[in-house]
Amino acid sequence: MDKVVAAAADAVADIGDGASLAVGGFGLCGIPSVLIDALHEAGVSGLKTVSNNCGVDGWGLGVLLRAGKIARTTGSYVGENKEFERQFLAGELEVELVPQGTLAERLRAGGAGIPAFYTPAGVGTQIADGGLPLRYDGKGGVALASEPKETRAFDGVDYVLERAIVTDFALVHAWKGDRHGNLVYKESAANFNPLCAAAGKVTIAEVEELVEPGELDPAEIHTPGIFVQRVVHAPDVVKRIEKRTVSA
Template structure:
C-alpha cells in the first residue's frame, strides 16, 4: 500500500468516526430533549397537586359556566383555606358549585372575568365592596392568555374601542356606600388601515387549574367537546399548570395526532376521585303538546308569542350556507325557524351546533353559550376559546345576532352593565359586535320596549356601550330598522301606524318608501 492509499484510508475512517460521534451526540440530545419535555409529574391526589398554592396567588381557572371546571381542584382549595386569591376565569360559577364555592368562603380578593351573571353571591360581594372585579371581553381574555403562552407581551385588538374597556372608568371596586373606590384605567389605541385598535397586554398567572378528559402517563392531554373552552390555553400559559383528568392511560394509547395539549405544558396532573359535572341549564326538546300543557297565564303566553314573532322574523335574515353566531335569549330561538343548512357557531367552541337534545341525549360536556344543553350536527367541530374568537374577530362569520338593553339611532349597542345595579358582564358580545370591523353583519333582536314601557331604541345610549356604531339591523315585534346614517323603518307590525310607532320609540327614524308589513312577510 503506498502512502497516498494509506492517507485516503485514514481520512475515510476519520470522517466516518466524526459522523458516528455526531450521530451519537444528536441521539443523546434528542433523548435529553425528550426527557426534559416530559416533566409532568403524576400526583397521587389533588392535595399533592395543589400544595404549592399560597395566599395571594393569581390562578387561571378553566371552564365555561360549569362545563369543564376543575371541580376537584376547587374543592381542595376550599379545604386548604388559602386566601386573597386573584382568579382569572371566564365565569364565577354559581352559588353552590364551581368558583362559587371559593367565593362563598370569601377566599377570593379579585376576579378577572368576562361574565359573572349567574352568581348572586358574587354580585352581592362586588356591589358591597368586598370583592374586586376586572371585566375583560371574552375573546380578549382568551387572547391575552394565549399571548402569554406564545411569548407575546401585547397585541392590538378592535374589541372595546370607545367603551369603558378602552376609555377606563369601569368600577373595579365599590365602597360600602356604592361609590367607586377603584376604577379601570384608559388603554392606548392605534390606527391601522384607518381603523382603531386597543392595546392589550398578555395575562400571566402563577398557577392554572385545568380540567381534561384523558391524559397518558407522560402528561399529554385530550379534552372532550365543549369542556375544552379555556382549559387548553390556560394550561399553556401559567407558570405551573395543574391538571385533573377523568382517565389516565399508558403512553401510546392516545394517538399522537389527536393530542390537544402536549406534555411539555403540563407540570402536575392527577386522576380526579369524582366528577359531579353539574349542568347549569338542562334544556331538552319539547313537543307542542307539552308546551301547551304548561298552563301558562295570559301574560307569560303573550311574552312567549312576542319572542316567537321576533325570532321568526330574524330567521328570514339567514340563508343556506351562512356561518352564524347566536347570542343568548331571543337569538337562540332563531334555530327553530331557519334551514338546517345554516351553520351555527357558539363562542364556547362549537361550529355546527344543533338543536336541544332529547332527554336521553343530555351531555354535561356539550352546551351552548347560554350554558344550555345542545346537540351537534354532522360535520360539526369543537375547539378552544382562543380559536373560537379568532373565528369571530377575523370576520369568518356572516352574521351575529344579539340581544340588547338599548340601541341608539347611530347603531351604538348597550347590553352588558347597569353601574351600581346590574352586574353581568359583556361575555363574548364585545368581540362579536366588533367583528363588524371585519365585515360580519350585526343584527339586534329584542322587545321594542322594556318592562316599564320605556323605549329600548333611543337617541343616545344612557348605559355603558358594548360597541359604537356597530349595529346593522334592529328587529323587534313592532318594527324592523336598517341602521345606515340613522334609522330607516323598513317593516312595521300590522296593528301599528307609523305615528303610533313614533310615540313608543325614543329615537328619530325615516320611513322607507317601500315600507312593508312584518306579518305579511312572515
C-alpha cells in the first residue's frame, strides 16, 4: 500500500518514447514541475500530452516542448509560448484544440469509464464540422486537418459527440498526499489535476506535504488513492507567477 517513490526520476522511469500523458495544471498553477523536469532529464521523446495548456517558454511543459520532446498536444489554450507557435506553424508539432469545458469532461469521462458523450459546445464550428488544422506543412498550408464528428439532435438541439480521454500516464501536483496515494489540492491549484489523475492508467503525484495514512480527513480528500499508483515528496517545489499584476 505504500506508494511513495524516493525520487522523481524513479517515478517516471518507465515512461517511454511515444507515451501519452495527462498533465495537471492551469497556466503555471498546480503544474507537476518536478515530475516534468525528471521526464526531461530522462530524455524520452515523441510524447503526446493532454493538458489545458503547454506551459510557457522554459517552464512547465514548455521545457519538454523546447527540447523537441512533444510530438502532439491536446489542449484549450496555446498563448504565452512563442516556441509553441513556432513549432506548430513550422509543422513540427501536432495540435488538437478543444473547448475548455469539453476537455475537462473528456478527461472526467475517461476516468469514469464513459467512452463518449454529447455536448453542444463546438456545434456549427470546425470542432464539429472538421477542417481544423492539426498540423501545418511549414509553408503556410495545412498538412493534416480534423475529421467531422458525429452530431445528433436531442429535443430540437444539436449536439456533437466527443470521445473520452484515457492516457498511458498522468502527472499531477497536490498540496498534501499520504502514502496510500490519497490527495488534497489547495484552492485553485486543483484545476485540471483531479481530472487528469483519474484519466491516467498510471498516475504519478508529486506532493508538497507527505503525511501518514489516516492523517487526512476523508471528507477533504479530492483524489482517492485508488486512482494513484506513485507518490513523490516534493517539498521545495518552485512556484512561478505567469503574469505579475502587482509590484514586488
